[in-house]
Amino acid sequence: MSPQSAIQHEDALHHLHPFTNSGRLNKKGARVITRAEGVYIWDEGGQKIIDGMAGLWCVNLGYGRTELADVANEQMRVLPYYNTFFQTTHGPAAALAKAIAEVTPGDLNHIFFANSGSEAIDTIMRLARHYWAIKGKPYRNILIARENAYHGSTLAGASLGGMGGMHKQGAPLVPGIERIRQPYWYGEGGDMSEDEFGLACARALEEKILQVGPDNVAAFIGEPIQGAGGVIVPPETYWPEIQRICRKYDILLVADEVICGFGRTGNWFGSQTYGIEPDMISMAKGLSSGYLPIAAVAVGDRVANALIDHDEDFNHGFTYSGHPVAAAVALKTIEIMQQENIVERVRDVIAPYFQQKLAELADHPLVGHIDKKGLVAGMALMMDKATKTPFPADIDIGMICRDHCFENGLIMRATGSRMILSPPLVITEAELDELFLKARHCLDLTLKTVQ
Numbered sequence: 001m002s003p004q005s006a007i008q009h010e011d012a013l014h015h016l017h018p019f020t021n022s023g024r025l026n027k028k029g030a031r032v033i034t035r036a037e038g039v040y041i042w043d044e045g046g047q048k049i050i051d052g053m054a055g056l057w058c059v060n061l062g063y064g065r066t067e068l069a070d071v072a073n074e075q076m077r078v079l080p081y082y083n084t085f086f087q088t089t090h091g092p093a094a095a096l097a098k099a100i101a102e103v104t105p106g107d108l109n110h111i112f113f114a115n116s117g118s119e120a121i122d123t124i125m126r127l128a129r130h131y132w133a134i135k136g137k138p139y140r141n142i143l144i145a146r147e148n149a150y151h152g153s154t155l156a157g158a159s160l161g162g163m164g165g166m167h168k169q170g171a172p173l174v175p176g177i178e179r180i181r182q183p184y185w186y187g188e189g190g191d192m193s194e195d196e197f198g199l200a201c202a203r204a205l206e207e208k209i210l211q212v213g214p215d216n217v218a219a220f221i222g223e224p225i226q227g228a229g230g231v232i233v234p235p236e237t238y239w240p241e242i243q244r245i246c247r248k249y250d251i252l253l254v255a256d257e258v259i260c261g262f263g264r265t266g267n268w269f270g271s272q273t274y275g276i277e278p279d280m281i282s283m284a285k286g287l288s289s290g291y292l293p294i295a296a297v298a299v300g301d302r303v304a305n306a307l308i309d310h311d312e313d314f315n316h317g318f319t320y321s322g323h324p325v326a327a328a329v330a331l332k333t334i335e336i337m338q339q340e341n342i343v344e345r346v347r348d349v350i351a352p353y354f355q356q357k358l359a360e361l362a363d364h365p366l367v368g369h370i371d372k373k374g375l376v377a378g379m380a381l382m383m384d385k386a387t388k389t390p391f392p393a394d395i396d397i398g399m400i401c402r403d404h405c406f407e408n409g410l411i412m413r414a415t416g417s418r419m420i421l422s423p424p425l426v427i428t429e430a431e432l433d434e435l436f437l438k439a440r441h442c443l444d445l446t447l448k449t450v451q
């Protein structure tokens, strides 16, 4: 295949794609998506594709929500832009801050706006360090994160994340970051039970804190469930122990909820699913169901009050922090979620069905193990599941499977040899039946390709 259509030609000539080998892509041409409705997208060739990834884990309410388009249109006519710098605000930003504070857990009562998850993470890094400086401990500036974490693509986000491929490019990284192991039981748990392994991984945090000195650590940050790392669902013992350790050493606990936030795990936030009481959380994606770029950091009273009581400005912000149109769309998104009981439906109806369908898929010869929670799952594809033997490096099993999915009307993402599902939260049982029928068919085709 080579670039065929006018869009593909233009794209190949001028568009550099994120996380893509553009040279290779340009030879065949990018897949052109032209429209979307509900849980389906259509490509230029007219193929209807079921979106098992909700875009990039974000289109939680599905495509084609005219209420969101109407709100954006209205807001653009009234006040398309004004900033929230220099002691100004506007209705959408204030109302959205209140709405977020109401749905977040604990005392996360204060909201700082950004445009992307990465910017939210940068904000958290600066805020955590600034907090300790205000407290008279500027040396408390180390952030502890995890191997195989994903916290975005800005320099700070890439540095904080644990992706080797990202660290290799654009170095040197931001200093003052330490890393501990990830709680990936199927891949790294060895002979330990899941519970034992969860505790061992959490205690790696304590070891790291003692190694660098508790009084040098600002914060620990983790995704409640690692998303881009392959959907790594932690053992149940993991987060309570992390919580205990952070409290013991008075270290700020940060949950990166960019994927888990807004219903994905069957609660408004992953922190509620795991009983985490974070000092700050980052959110993006589902905040506007992906309809417009907007992100936020929800800040607990402890950190926010330090900032509020401090007699200096917080020298940080973005031109579009709290953009009125994006804020209006996010506000409407939350309203729809509440009116349609989206979170309750995920928890009580659609996630249990999703889990049942995943359990049925587990007998497939390629599927070694499935990590799952709420409406998100990661499947480890193995060459021999009985002996837990992975495919050799020269067989890119994830890409083979992903391509079969593409060709057969299903979006399933590959992270290495793991296949990921994270469909729109509004998906129906019948649509899940179709999705899983296609998933099994594509796994069969993948198996045939490598046999």
Ligand code: PLP
Binding pocket: 115, 116, 117, 118, 119, 121, 150, 151, 152, 153, 223, 227, 228, 256, 257, 258, 259, 284, 285
């Ligand atoms: N944090 C997490 C957990 C994410 O999954 C992502 C994106 O996938 C980000 C941060 C970065 O978000 P963005 O791509 O909006 O900058």
